Amino acid sequence: MIILRFFMKKIGYLKGFRQDESIDFQKRELKKAGCSIIFKDIVSSSKEFRSGFVTLLDRLEMGDRVVVYNFAKLGSSLSQLVDHVVAIQDRGAHLYFVEESIETTMMMSFSDIFQVLKQGKVSIDQERTAPGRQGAKVRGLLGGRPEKITDRQTQEIK
8 A cells, every 4th residue: 555645844954063153044044944853963074973964864754855054054075965965865855955946856957957066066165164264364364365565565666
């Protein structure tokens, strides 16, 4: 006998590097998207064990929808992102990325898939470099290329 599930669960997943305002923001966005259950991981590197993600996978049922704020929250590298997407889809569940407004139930062309992967890579890179940029800002270091000539040299030229 086949039993059809008409109502899928919306399960949220959020990830942060430390308990900060982005966790609260992600949680609000996932609740707005209709998530009744939210799993979270606080990690400081891509190699750390993600108990929240593993528990999420254990609880998934066919037809469920996993809601994530953006690509970078699901994987810390493009390889990890793809592995996690495959793990979710292997369980018969779907994914929805809030920031990108993309869900895996959508029919996509080959070029659309590459655009999605490109955006995922950009999101991951931005998230990975953000702590370093913030630390440099606190130390008073500004990014970018150094000036070719100093203010003193400019004055000497005049």
